Amino acid sequence: MTAPKQERAVRTRAAILNAAAEAFAESGFSGASVAGISRRAGLTLGALYFHFPSKEALAREIVSQQVGRVKPPLESEGLQRAIDVTLTWAAWVLDDPMLLAGARLVQDQEAFAGGGENSHQQWTEVLVKDLQTAKEREELLADAVVLSWARVLVNACTGAQMQAQLTTGRRDLAERVAEIWQCLLPALARPEVIAGLDLSESRGRMPR
Template sequence: MKQERALRTRARLVRAAAEIFAESGFAGASVSRIAERAGLTLGAMYFHFKNKEALAREIVRGQPDVVAPPLPSEGLQRLIDITLTWAYQMLDEPLLLAGARLVTDQELFISSEENSHQQWTVVAISAFTEAKEMGQLREGVDIPALARMVVSACTGAQMHAQMESGRRDLPVRVEEIWRCVLPAIAIPGVVGEMVFDEARGRRPVAGGRGVGTAAR
């Protein structure tokens, strides 16, 4: 029971910190604001995290764990689903919004081992490796280079979408990346099998469709 309570308290602090970081950035956040947002005392805050830097690192490290596609898939479709889910969650998920802002604001303070770009590259390499084993990729594809390129392209899409549309068109931009990349890396028969509709990236919202529209 104590362990479960401690885990819930830690999760509340991480969530509250993510909301504050997303709103105000690292410099604009304070431990007192985070504790207040979480509805906890400063003592509880310092019991779990020694400072706001530790909270920031926890958020950045956990970025890939936040993204869980709603539908089962494998190989190329799996990575497409992961990127679409990420794009839709970037519209309103504080943990992802905070991670994006922290990496941008605090590149010197976040160490290379805790850089979310590298974590996402590992995820992409795993999916591309599976795709290769399934016979989906063309011969000679450089998987590590391809993984880095896709992560960089999604990062750039996120930054431009933030400036130009408040991220509302991020799912569409991610789909555009794949439609440009797939013909160059996948065997012809596989390209036409990939699906990009909204159901691949977000769960149905009660009472109607969610925000955003990547469906074609």
Template sequence: MVQREPKQERSARTRAAIIRAGAEVFAEVGFAGASVNKIARRADLTLGALYFHFESKEQLAREIVEAQPARLVLPTTVHGLQGAVDTTIAWATQLLGDPMLLAGARLVMDQEYFVDTEKGNSHQQWVEVLLPYLHEAAQEGELRPDVDAEALARLLVNAATGAQMNAQLDTGRQDLPDRIRQMWGFLVPLIATEECASRVLESL
């Protein structure tokens, strides 16, 4: 006798398939070029199944963008300025093979069409990811006294966003990890104490 898959598990699998298909389509053609029909076809599902889980492509795009930070795989031991460095390099490296992160990179300029103003945009989302590391770096004396952690977090997100957009045009993002390392190579001597800077630069 064939055992039927539990309804809850089947629903979760269908939802995951929609998210994966949505990420792939958004990454390929952007928000404007994506349609619920394209996403449903990519997931090999009916429109009814898609609409059961997501009322619109806007809602799907929001979920994909909000899930970005959870995609990163980081050592549990990272902290301080090294934690911020490792987070951005992990993002740049994993983005190359992760449809979810690729979709987030492609959707970054289309957020006005689907962003949830109460939760903030993806720029602020990534600022919040980096801030704990930078606050820790400040508390541990790794940053120069005149460095503002929040302003630095915003600068890093802006620089990383610009780097991935330029890398997409130049190399299809293949050199994005190198660009992020170069970014830190310029920044670290300006923001970190001499001892911390020496340690972080050696890791790049």
């Protein structure tokens, strides 16, 4: 494939994913249609199917991109970075169609995940890495089990975004995530470490 064709293919693929993200965010997996996604992208059904064989494939691709789109604007390590990742996700989810679609698709993953990796697994792996670093830095309590805590945090953040969707359209999601950390940190981290952590919502709202 020549360079111009490759560039065109990349743009077409991006247009399809953006259209699919908007459709999934608005209507969920079952409510979105391939025909509607193709119209939104300004493409024929044939062009869409050339890049993605099914609606399920589109949903899986959007879910797979979630982690890569969340990059905390401030440098940090260990426990602070785990906090920053969740605060950044919470702050950006309303402005990024891909993240918003991912948040909506959490509720529908049984329809398309097919036993493969889902968003819960991906975010758990991210937090396991940061919490393991925190453990090596002796930031966590001695009996803290990294995998268990990563799962608890992912479950809590997932529940927070679902509740925030119902009550405020997710506008207070960052505040809810900060509250999760405030409640859980005493059972997870050493007191002297907690004192030096920053749970400010602004950590995730700085310019990208």
